[in-house]
Amino acid sequence: MLISLSSVVFLASSAWALPLAQSCLDNGPSCFPLGSASFNGSLQPPNMTREEWWCPQSMTYGFLGFSYPMEGECYDDSFERINADLQSMKRDFGASMVRVYLPYCYTTYIWENLIRAAVANDMGVVAQVAWPLNGDPLEYWQKIAASILEIFTTSTYKDIAPYVFHSVEFGTEPIGDMDDGDNFINDLIDFKAAIKPYSIPVGISEDWDRPGIMRANETEGLGPVGEQILPQSDFVHAHVMPYYHGYNQSDAWSYIESQVWWYKNNTPVPTIISETQWAWELNVLHQGSKDIGTPQYVAFWETYDANCPFFKETNVGWFLHAWKWEAHSDMGSVGPASTTTNTPIIHIVHFRFYPSISREHRLSISQAFLALQYTCISPTTKKPYIRSFTGGLDISIENLQHGFSHIFMLEFENQEDRDWYVNDDPVHKQFGVKQLTGVVEDVMVMDFRRGEF
Structure with a gap:
C-alpha cells in the first residue's frame, strides 16, 4: 500500500513547501501494517498466524517509511528516543515501517526497544545484520546476528517478535563492500537456516547495478555473484541510487524507472527499494553526482512522490534514506525548515x-x-x-x-x-x-x- 508523502514535512516552511502529491492510498483489509490490524498497544502476540497477520506483498508498494540509522552507542537507542522517532515518522509522514540501518549496539537492547516502540506505534520493523563501518571489528556482524536470533529464541519478546519483524537484511551492500569475502554466501545460507523456524524472510540490501558482478555486462541478466545470491534471497532490497551513479537530478527518474524494471525482469522475488537518496550539499566522504543542492534534493523526493502510480503498477515499495546522521542526505538538517x-x-x-x-x-x-x-x-x-x-x-x-x-x-x-x-x-x-x-x-x-x- 502506498502512502504519499504529500507536503513532505521536512521541507514544510513556506519557502520550501512542496505541492500535495496525488494519494495512492487504498483501503486495506485487516492486516498489518498496511491495513487496519493493530497491536492495540499489547505486547502479546495476535491470535492468528504470522501469515494471516502480515499484509500480502501485493499491498507493499510506494512509500513505506525511513531508513533508521542506529550508529551510536547503546544508550543512544533508548526506548524513549526510538518511540519519539517512530511517532514522528508515523504521525508526520504516514510511515508504516522502519528499516534499521547499521545497528552498532551488539545486544538485544535495541531490538527490545524497537519491538516496544513498533508495537506502540503499529509499525513493522526491517532488521539488519551489518558489517560495522565505524571501526569496530568486522566480525562483530556475528554479534548482531546472534542478538537478532536471541530475540526469537529466549527473549521476553520472542512470541511477539515474528509479528513485529517484517524481514531481516543480511548486510547492507555486502557485495560492494566485499564483506567476509568468499565466505559471505555461506554466512547468508547459515543465517537464513537459523532464522527459518520463525518464518522471517531474509535477503541482502544491495546495489545490483554492478556489471559483471551482480548483473550481467549486458543490460539484462544476472552476473555470477547475482546468480549465487538470488536463490538464497526471499526478497530483494535494492539500492537504487542515481546520485552515486553520477546522474543529474533531472535524469534521476529515468534511471530509477529502468532499474525497477530490471529488478522486475531479473529478480522474480518481492522487491523494495531500501536505499535511495540525493544530497543537498557536497560531502567529501559521500561524493556522487555534481548536481547537488537543496532544490535538487527537493525535486528528487517530489519525483518519487509524484510517481506513486508507477510503484503501484510495479508493486515496489521504497524507504527514504535516511532519517538522521547520514551526512547531507538525512532528514534532520535540510533547508530553512530546520535550524540549529x-x-x-x-x-x-x-x-x-x-x-x-x-x-x-x-x-x-x-x-x-x-x-x-x-x-x-x-x-x-x-x-x-x-x-x-x-x-x-x-x-x-x-x-x-x-x-x-x-x-x-x-x-x-x-x-x-x-x-x-x-x-x-x-x-x-x-x-x-x-x-x-x-x-x-x-x-x-x-x-x-x-x-x-
Whole structure:
C-alpha cells in the first residue's frame, strides 16, 4: 500500500513547501501494517498466524517509511528516543515501517526497544545484520546476528517478535563492500537456516547495478555473484541510487524507472527499494553526482512522490534514506525548515571530587544525578525531557584527566530543552545545591551537536 508523502514535512516552511502529491492510498483489509490490524498497544502476540497477520506483498508498494540509522552507542537507542522517532515518522509522514540501518549496539537492547516502540506505534520493523563501518571489528556482524536470533529464541519478546519483524537484511551492500569475502554466501545460507523456524524472510540490501558482478555486462541478466545470491534471497532490497551513479537530478527518474524494471525482469522475488537518496550539499566522504543542492534534493523526493502510480503498477515499495546522521542526505538538517535550535544537543559533564569524598558517597551522587532523567520535567509537556542520560567512572590510560574522575552524557531534543535544564529547571538546581556543595571540587561542562565542527 502506498502512502504519499504529500507536503513532505521536512521541507514544510513556506519557502520550501512542496505541492500535495496525488494519494495512492487504498483501503486495506485487516492486516498489518498496511491495513487496519493493530497491536492495540499489547505486547502479546495476535491470535492468528504470522501469515494471516502480515499484509500480502501485493499491498507493499510506494512509500513505506525511513531508513533508521542506529550508529551510536547503546544508550543512544533508548526506548524513549526510538518511540519519539517512530511517532514522528508515523504521525508526520504516514510511515508504516522502519528499516534499521547499521545497528552498532551488539545486544538485544535495541531490538527490545524497537519491538516496544513498533508495537506502540503499529509499525513493522526491517532488521539488519551489518558489517560495522565505524571501526569496530568486522566480525562483530556475528554479534548482531546472534542478538537478532536471541530475540526469537529466549527473549521476553520472542512470541511477539515474528509479528513485529517484517524481514531481516543480511548486510547492507555486502557485495560492494566485499564483506567476509568468499565466505559471505555461506554466512547468508547459515543465517537464513537459523532464522527459518520463525518464518522471517531474509535477503541482502544491495546495489545490483554492478556489471559483471551482480548483473550481467549486458543490460539484462544476472552476473555470477547475482546468480549465487538470488536463490538464497526471499526478497530483494535494492539500492537504487542515481546520485552515486553520477546522474543529474533531472535524469534521476529515468534511471530509477529502468532499474525497477530490471529488478522486475531479473529478480522474480518481492522487491523494495531500501536505499535511495540525493544530497543537498557536497560531502567529501559521500561524493556522487555534481548536481547537488537543496532544490535538487527537493525535486528528487517530489519525483518519487509524484510517481506513486508507477510503484503501484510495479508493486515496489521504497524507504527514504535516511532519517538522521547520514551526512547531507538525512532528514534532520535540510533547508530553512530546520535550524540549529531544533537539532539534538549532547551535554557532557565531568566531576572532580574532593579527595576526602568516599567511593560510596561518589556512587550515591552519581546515581542521584542519573535519576534526573526521570525527575526533570518539561514545563510545556509536563513530562521528562532528557532524551538519554548515562555516565561512568573514567578508565582512560592517557593520564590527561586533570583530576576529573566521573563523566556523564545527557542528550536534549533541542536547544530549548537544554536551556531550560541549565538555566531554570528547579530539580536540576536543587541537585546542584543539595548534592554537590562541599563535595565536588570542580565541574567541567561541554555541549556539542553531532557532526558540527
